[in-house]
Amino acid sequence: MPRPLAREAARTEPASLGLTQRPRRNRKAEWSRRLVRETTLTVDDLIWPIFLIEGEGRRDPVASMPGVERLTVDEAVRAAEKAASLRIPAISFFPFVEPHLRDATGSEALNRNNLVCRAVRAVKRAVPEIGVITDVALDPYTSHGHDGLLEDGVIVNDETVALLVEQSLIQAEAGTDVIAPSDMMDGRVGAIRTGLDRAGFRDVQIMTYAAKYASAFYGPFRDAIGTSATLVGDKRTYQMDAGNTDEALREVALDLDEGADSVMVKPGMPYLDVIRRVKETFSVPTFAYQVSGEYAMIAAAAQNGWLDGERAMMESLAAFKRAGADGIFTYFAPRVAERLRQG
Numbered sequence: 603m604p605r606p607l608a609r610e611a612a613r614t615e616p617a618s619l620g621l622t623q624r625p626r627r628n629r630k631a632e633w634s635r636r637l638v639r640e641t642t643l644t645v646d647d648l649i650w651p652i653f654l655i656e657g658e659g660r661r662d663p664v665a666s667m668p669g670v671e672r673l674t675v676d677e678a679v680r681a682a683e684k685a686a687s688l689r690i691p692a693i694s695f696f697p698f699v700e701p702h703l704r705d706a707t708g709s710e711a712l713n714r715n716n717l718v719c720r721a722v723r724a725v726k727r728a729v730p731e732i733g734v735i736t737d738v739a740l741d742p743y744t745s746h747g748h749d750g751l752l753e754d755g756v757i758v759n760d761e762t763v764a765l766l767v768e769q770s771l772i773q774a775e776a777g778t779d780v781i782a783p784s785d786m787m788d789g790r791v792g793a794i795r796t797g798l799d800r801a802g803f804r805d806v807q808i809m810t811y812a813a814k815y816a817s818a819f820y821g822p823f824r825d826a827i828g829t830s831a832t833l834v835g836d837k838r839t840y841q842m843d844a845g846n847t848d849e850a851l852r853e854v855a856l857d858l859d860e861g862a863d864s865v866m867v868k869p870g871m872p873y874l875d876v877i878r879r880v881k882e883t884f885s886v887p888t889f890a891y892q893v894s895g896e897y898a899m900i901a902a903a904a905q906n907g908w909l910d911g912e913r914a915m916m917e918s919l920a921a922f923k924r925a926g927a928d929g930i931f932t933y934f935a936p937r938v939a940e941r942l943r944q945g
């Protein structure tokens with residue numbers, strides 16, 4: 603007696619699911635995955651934050667950021683040359699200010715010959731084609747580690763803004779391309795824009811840290827610039843609360859209104875939802891900062907062999923593009939650029 607055909611077939615193949623849609627078909631090969639990919643990270647998306655120290659010919663490792671070093675000005679020029687040869691569009695500077703130069707009002711921030719200004723001049727002379735972004739805030743320069751003036755336990759807003767305008771002018775005179783206020787004082791973008799315009803720096807851009815949260819992820823950065831030990835209290839009266847996103851939109855709206863050319867969300871990966879909301883609401887150049895703690899998590903886990911560091915690096919950056927970021931500050935920038943160049 604012949605066996606029923608249906609049962610015969612069932613032995614070699616499972617019953618049909620009757621699927622007309624099989625999303626896996628698009629994932630079956632590398633060529634196809636590349637073809638259908640919605641977002642792609644390119645070297646044009648990268649901004650490389652660089653730590654500076656005094657001296658010459660010296661690179662000083664940052665213990666809590668494996669692979670990251672503080673550079674003397676001559677080494678920073680070399681780094682800028684490397685960045686340019688990799689086609690990284692822009693770099694940014696963060697100084698480790700000598701402790702004896704720090705004081706209650708951050709007066710070294712207004713020194714025309716401070717570490718940042720010297721680095722800007724040297725880099726713009728040697729590598730004019732690279733974009734230079736400089737941070738405006740007082741924290742590297744104050745003895746208490748705050749971004750503004752501290753009076754009777756309060757960070758005073760308007761008095762701080764006056765100093766930030768001066769700091770911006772000094773950086774513009776040194777030749778910076780972009781002023782990046784990271785202090786979160788109210789009204790600083792408008793005041794800086796007015797100050798720059800009056801002094802004839804109409805083409806100096808402002809990239810504002812518009813939505814900057816009071817975050818535990820800045821820890822290694824504060825080690826790198828030497829403010830961890832000295833910071834008095836925390837920054838919650840000026841940096842944003844982690845629970846808020848409407849407030850981020852309000853901050854962005856204000857900064858754009860005051861003349862910001864582009865806006866930033868910081869930290870990065872824990873705030874991808876904020877990047878998405880900002881980009882969708884305003885449709886302006888929107889940047890993300892993959893901060894020191896995010897870098898440290900990936901680098902430390904990779905060092906321990908707990909994850910594939912290269913893949914985690916690329917995946918974390920792809921996430922920013924997917925969320926809508928136009929570019930990313932990342933300490934991985936040179937490594938990513940090299941990887942992208944290799945294809």
Ligand code: PBG
Binds near residue numbers: 893
């Ligand atoms: C300070 C500033 C901070 C960072 C950039 N600018 C730290 C802070 O607000 O305490 C953090 C960057 C990082 O963690 O990588 N104005």
